[in-house]
Amino acid sequence: MSLIFDHVSYTYSIGSGYETKALSDVSLKIGEREFIGIIGHTGSGKSTLVQHMNGLLKATEGKIYYNGEDIYDKDYDLKDLRTQVGMVFQYPEHQLFETSVFEDVKFGPRNQGLDEQEVTLRAYEALTKVKFPEDRFDQSPFDLSGGQKRRAAIAGVLAMKPAILILDEPTAGLDPKGRDEILGMISDMHNTVGNTIVLVSHSMEDVAEYVDRIIVMDEGSVLYDGTPSEVFSHYKKLEEIGLAAPEVTYLMHELADRGIPVDVNATTIEEACESIAAYYGRTGI
Amino acid sequence: MGIVEAKNLLYEYFKRDDEGKVTGIETAIDHIDLSVEQGQFISILGHNGSGKSTLAKHINALLVPAEGSVTVDGLDTSDTKNHLSVRQIAGMVFQNPDNQIIASVVEEDVAFGPENLGVPTEEIVERVERSLKSVGMWKKRTHSPGRLSGGQKQRVAIAGVMAMEPKCIIFDEPTAMLDPGGRAEVISVAHELNKKKGITVILITHYMEEVVGSDRVFVMDHGKVVMQGTPREIFSQVEELKKYRLGVPQMTLLADELRKKGLPIPAGILTREELLNALCP
Numbered sequence: 001m002s003l004i005f006d007h008v009s010y011t012y013s014i015g016s017g018y019e020t021k022a023l024s025d026v027s028l029k030i031g032e033r034e035f036i037g038i039i040g041h042t043g044s045g046k047s048t049l050v051q052h053m054n055g056l057l058k059a060t061e062g063k064i065y066y067n068g069e070d071i072y073d074k075d076y077d078l079k080d081l082r083t084q085v086g087m088v089f090q091y092p093e094h095q096l097f098e099t100s101v102f103e104d105v106k107f108g109p110r111n112q113g114l115d116e117q118e119v120t121l122r123a124y125e126a127l128t129k130v131k132f133p134e135d136r137f138d139q140s141p142f143d144l145s146g147g148q149k150r151r152a153a154i155a156g157v158l159a160m161k162p163a164i165l166i167l168d169e170p171t172a173g174l175d176p177k178g179r180d181e182i183l184g185m186i187s188d189m190h191n192t193v194g195n196t197i198v199l200v201s202h203s204m205e206d207v208a209e210y211v212d213r214i215i216v217m218d219e220g221s222v223l224y225d226g227t228p229s230e231v232f233s234h235y236k237k238l239e240e241i242g243l244a245a246p247e248v249t250y251l252m253h254e255l256a257d258r259g260i261p262v263d264v265n266a267t268t269i270e271e272a273c274e275s276i277a278a279y280y281g282r283t284g285i
Numbered sequence: 286m287g288i289v290e291a292k293n294l295l296y297e298y299f300k301r302d303d304e305g306k307v308t309g310i311e312t313a314i315d316h317i318d319l320s321v322e323q324g325q326f327i328s329i330l331g332h333n334g335s336g337k338s339t340l341a342k343h344i345n346a347l348l349v350p351a352e353g354s355v356t357v358d359g360l361d362t363s364d365t366k367n368h369l370s371v372r373q374i375a376g377m378v379f380q381n382p383d384n385q386i387i388a389s390v391v392e393e394d395v396a397f398g399p400e401n402l403g404v405p406t407e408e409i410v411e412r413v414e415r416s417l418k419s420v421g422m423w424k425k426r427t428h429s430p431g432r433l434s435g436g437q438k439q440r441v442a443i444a445g446v447m448a449m450e451p452k453c454i455i456f457d458e459p460t461a462m463l464d465p466g467g468r469a470e471v472i473s474v475a476h477e478l479n480k481k482k483g484i485t486v487i488l489i490t491h492y493m494e495e496v497v498g499s500d501r502v503f504v505m506d507h508g509k510v511v512m513q514g515t516p517r518e519i520f521s522q523v524e525e526l527k528k529y530r531l532g533v534p535q536m537t538l539l540a541d542e543l544r545k546k547g548l549p550i551p552a553g554i555l556t557r558e559e560l561l562n563a564l565c566p
Contacts, residue, residue, distance in 0.1 A: 176493065
């Protein structure tokens with residue numbers, strides 16, 4: 001599986017006097033089994049970028065190839081692409097509509113034209129993968145807690161077995177435990193199923209904790225593309241564009257500035273704790 | 286008397302099935318007593334469904350008590366005659382900006398509130414400028430809100446409430462959709478209004494870091510206030526907070542982990558500066 005952006009640009013409202021370039025010459029490759037975080041300030045082009053990945057928006061310049069095929073070719077089956085590249089929008093629970101959770105999750109695979117037995121199986125599998133409690137499958141999706149609604153909505157996309165799962169701020173508005181549960185669930189799923197995950201997030205801490213690769217968007221272009229340590233080493237530049245590094249990264253730099261030889265590439269609490277304890281374990285405070 | 290006083294507040298609603306028959310009664314607010322002094326910066330924490338937003342809606346009379354009472358600046362919210370005054374005194378910023386923007390141009394949206402209050406035109410112009418500048422949206426004043434991103438819309442919504450210069454502003458998860466820069470900006474705007482203009486701030490949030498600068502923190506669970514105190518008092522109870530599906534700020538967590546590894550770090554660390562000073566005395 002591969003998804004390639006070849007010099008993709010996107011301009012809103014061409015010729016209306018309100019032309020806005022939302023994507024500008026983006027080239028990147030998304031491969032098998034990746035866990036990618038996309039960060040950027042509001043309006044930087046993150047959502048526009050991911051909406052190109054499954055053909056919801058059509059590039060005004062450049063090409064996109066999925067498994068080597070040009071998705072803008074007139075014979076290309078975009079409907080199939082959208083089951084291969086599944087998208088979970090912001091506040092996906094607003095899209096729940098069926099009378100029961102189970103029926104809601106069946107909607108996607110049923111639309112793929114699968115037979116009813118396969119549809120049922122897919123729905124069951126998907127709900128199990130998101131760790132949705134089995135005794136609530138028949139409940140109305142509107143009677144669930146915020147975190148459960150979101151799981152049900154994610155299951156609805158998972159049931160189509162996408163090779164790439166895009167999640168646009170899946171933890172927005174959830175309490176801390178709910179955030180950990182959803183991200184932990186996504187990470188477990190990534191490890192067991194091996195699908196590629198694209199996570200759009202405003203939480204630098206979450207991105208540092210879970211993803212292997214970070215793409216930083218700014219003014220519609222890719223500013224950085226690398227591992228969390230590489231990307232967060234540019235923390236000063238990130239601040240200029242309305243972002244930040246995880247708080248631990250700042251702490252490590254400040255400690256280093258005071259002459260304490262700790263690892264400034266630490267981006268998670270665990271890494272920071274490890275490095276600080278190793279130093280002070282030898283010297284004492 | 287405080288600016289906001291809730292006494293023995295109870296709020297219930299009916300749960301209904303598909304046919305509209307009542308299947309049960311849910312208690313969203315369960316006999317709460319709460320007092321907020323003028324000029325305080327208050328935070329309310331609690332998991333999804335704990336009753337935070339329901340409580341907030343009582344403070345500007347969007348909901349009225351089923352039992353008990355809420356007074357805002359001495360005005361009883363149960364009396365409908367007080368509702369307009371209460372809503373002017375206590376402004377509210379919601380989580381989703383799409384539900385609060387009404388005009389087709391940014392500056393007109395911000396002007397809507399003061400216009401409705403009958404503020405003279407010259408002053409409206411000043412207030413709009415001040416409010417938009419404080420949220421970093423002055424450059425976009427002639428844009429259409431519909432063309433802004435979610436975070437930018439939220440900043441416009443906040444400017445709209447700020448332009449009414451209320452005595453108290455309730456922020457109901459105002460940063461849930463913002464990027465780190467936007468989040469820091471909104472929180473610092475809230476603190477600035479609180480410090481410079483003495484506006485009482487009631488902040489509802491799921492981000493523990495945003496609570497650190499508050500005077501007082503209330504933790505809600507199942508419609509009750511289960512913990513209250515200063516941020517330091519609250520965040521020193523890590524296990525208790527986990528029980529209520531909450532966490533602690535990143536630096537508190539790191540300090541806790543370091544302590545578990547045997548480093549002599551004092552309890553009650555909240556900020557990076559405090560941890561830095563503990564490590565490099």
